[in-house]
Amino acid sequence: MIRVLQTKTILLGVTGSIAAYKAATLASQLTQAGARVDVVMTREATQFIGALTFEALTHRYVATDVMALLPDSQIAHVAMAHRADLFLIAPATAHLLAKLAHGLADDAVSATALDTRAPLVIAPAMETGMWEHPATQANVATLVARGAVIVEPGIGQLASGASGRGRLADLDDIVDTVRAVLGRAGDLAQRKIVVTAGGTQEPLDPVRVLANRSSGKMGFALAAGARDRGARVTLIAGATSLRVPRGVEFVAAPTAREMRDAVLGAIGDADALVMAAAVADFRPAHTAEQKIKKEHAERLTLELVRNPDILQEVASRLPPADRRALLVIGFAAETQDLLAHARAKLKAKGLDLIVANPVPQSFGADIEAATLLTRDGAAMELSPLPKEELAEKVLDFVSAKLARHSLNENSTMARDTGSG
Ligand code: CTP
Numbered sequence: 001m002i003r004v005l006q007t008k009t010i011l012l013g014v015t016g017s018i019a020a021y022k023a024a025t026l027a028s029q030l031t032q033a034g035a036r037v038d039v040v041m042t043r044e045a046t047q048f049i050g051a052l053t054f055e056a057l058t059h060r061y062v063a064t065d066v067m068a069l070l071p072d073s074q075i076a077h078v079a080m081a082h083r084a085d086l087f088l089i090a091p092a093t094a095h096l097l098a099k100l101a102h103g104l105a106d107d108a109v110s111a112t113a114l115d116t117r118a119p120l121v122i123a124p125a126m127e128t129g130m131w132e133h134p135a136t137q138a139n140v141a142t143l144v145a146r147g148a149v150i151v152e153p154g155i156g157q158l159a160s161g162a163s164g165r166g167r168l169a170d171l172d173d174i175v176d177t178v179r180a181v182l183g184r185a186g187d188l189a190q191r192k193i194v195v196t197a198g199g200t201q202e203p204l205d206p207v208r209v210l211a212n213r214s215s216g217k218m219g220f221a222l223a224a225g226a227r228d229r230g231a232r233v234t235l236i237a238g239a240t241s242l243r244v245p246r247g248v249e250f251v252a253a254p255t256a257r258e259m260r261d262a263v264l265g266a267i268g269d270a271d272a273l274v275m276a277a278a279v280a281d282f283r284p285a286h287t288a289e290q291k292i293k294k295e296h297a298e299r300l301t302l303e304l305v306r307n308p309d310i311l312q313e314v315a316s317r318l319p320p321a322d323r324r325a326l327l328v329i330g331f332a333a334e335t336q337d338l339l340a341h342a343r344a345k346l347k348a349k350g351l352d353l354i355v356a357n358p359v360p361q362s363f364g365a366d367i368e369a370a371t372l373l374t375r376d377g378a379a380m381e382l383s384p385l386p387k388e389e390l391a392e393k394v395l396d397f398v399s400a401k402l403a404r405h406s407l408n409e410n411s412t413m414a415r416d417t418g419s420g
Contacts, residue, residue: 003392004183004228006034011084011118013109014054016044018159019091019125019168024049026090026171028057030178036060038080042096042107066111077108081116086182089113090151091125091168094136100148101139119181123151123174128164151177176246179228187399189230191271195223196263196310198240200256202283204302205292209239213363214278216240218331221391222274223248229395234270236262238277256280256307263310264317272327272398275311276355283307315350321375327352327401329394333359342373351375353397355390372397 010030014023023045030037039054039062051062063076070076081087089096089109096109100122105111113120122143130136131153140150151174156167168174197219201209216237223235224245233248236259244250251266253259256279267273282304292300311330318324330351332342335358342356354373362368368390372380374397382393 001386002033002179002228002388003225004179004186005030008034008085008182009036009038009083010178011038011040011080011087011112011116012054013087013089013092013096013112014039014041014045014049015089015091015093015096015109016042016048017091017093017125017168018048020045020048022168022171023090024053024057026088026174027054029171029175031058033175038084039063040077040080040108040112042109044093045109063108063112066106066108068108077112078115081112081118084116084118086121086178087113087116087118088121088123088174088178090121090123090174092122094124094126094130094133097122097124097136097139097143101142119184120148121151121174121177121181122148123169123177124153124166125168126153126166127158127160128162128166131166149177149181172243173246176224176227179224180247183228183230186229186231187403188226188395191230191402192232192234192269193223193226193272193274193398194234194236194263194266194270195219195226195274196236196238196253196259196277196279197223198238198242199278200238200259200280200307201254202256202280202307203287204284205288205290207291210280210282210284210302210304211239212278212280213360214238214240215364216242217364217366218362218368218387218391219274219276220245221387222276222394225388225391225395226398229399234266236266236277238279256283256310260308260310260313263314267314267326270326271402272329273314274329274394274398276331278333279310280307281309309349311349311351318350321350321352325405327398329353329355329398332356333362335359339371339373339379342371346373346375352401353394355394 027037037058041064054062068076099110105114151169154167155165198216199212199214201211220242223233226233227247235248236251236253251262253262285303285305328351332345334341338356342354346354357370367384369384370382
């Protein structure tokens with residue numbers, strides 16, 4: 001379940017492109033993530049994929065005709081237009097873009113688009129020539145000027161067999177865009193959150209690294225969750241093979257020292273720093289310029305030196321935790337004495353919150369047990385939950401704390417100016 005999608009009604013418009021079959025996966029993904037999905041199709045779309053497929057996936061009525069009525073005699077596309085929280089058209093053909101730009105309404109999708117006031121997200125799919133044509137580009141520009149968000153088509157194999165730009169965007173990028181648009185006015189709007197993720201890798205030679213088992217899933221879930229609540233997010237990641245979430249600023253920082261520089265560079269105007277990365281505490285004292293060879297050696301001893309402790313350095317540069325504008329959140333990954341070690345780290349690193357979690361079982365897993373410990377001594381023990389939901393709990397803390405800061409600042413200002 002994705003929090004920003006729960007309780008939301010997403011209207012999915014499907015038009016006549018070969019990519020229409022991919023809309024079934026979109027409908028399924030959005031439904032499984034917790035959204036109510038209404039589907040409206042053009043006649044041409046139904047030639048590529050049946051309405052029944054969408055009905056079976058969403059368990060809801062699918063409109064394929066402007067004249068269609070719901071069982072209670074309401075006009076289907078009007079009722080759907082009015083109850084939508086967001087209108088996603090995927091795939092959108094060149095013809096549909098032209099109709100939307102000019103306000104035509106002779107099919108169920110364009111008629112719904114004209115009537116709804118929900119935010120519009122459009123994922124076009126067509127041949128390269130059609131996409132690049134000035135007429136299409138002008139139509140896209142008109143729609144963007146009216147507030148539509150376009151998920152640009154990608155490059156790849158097209159219906160003609162040729163390869164070029166025009167392929168429906170990656171479905172995960174489309175879902176990310178839907179989430180970001182739905183969350184625009186969320187409780188972290190106007191906030192900047194810096195998140196680190198993944199394990200760092202310290203080079204031994206040009207082909208080998210000293211690494212750890214962190215997958216980066218927790219940090220990526222935090223970054224996506226903060227974006228879904230309206231925050232401006234900088235995601236600083238070590239080694240990870242995860243897809244970069246759309247709508248966040250991404251900085252690759254493979255080593256601890258690169259991560260330190262990236263964090264210090266990003267927190268200047270930030271409201272919160274969440275350090276979910278597994279930073280290597282040590283790095284090889286020397287990085288060999290050439291690949292280390294095994295000849296004539298039965299043993300190899302590596303000399304390691306300490307890496308900077310990023311959180312400690314952040315704490316040393318800022319005022320004490322109770323007087324600083326930046327919230328600082330850390331993670332304690334421990335194999336034993338979890339809570340005692342976590343409390344010690346909370347104090348030593350001057351944190352507002354620490355997420356204590358047992359390792360190695362949580363590395364790479366989708367579900368994680370954790371205890372949240374705050375600076376004022378409160379503890380919240382969470383039974384195993386998906387990393388996305390754990391991320392939301394951490395962000396709930398961030399949001400509540402930042403709201404309280406603002407409230408305090410406002411009341412101080414009101415006192416200083418003698419008002420209120
Ligand atoms: N951390 C950091 N810089 C480091 C090491 C860790 O900023 N060089 C951060 C991590 O991102 C995490 C927190 O500190 O948020 C705790 O990390 P952890 O590895 O559990 O603890 P360490 O401080 O490295 O202590 P130890 O390895 O001795 O348990």
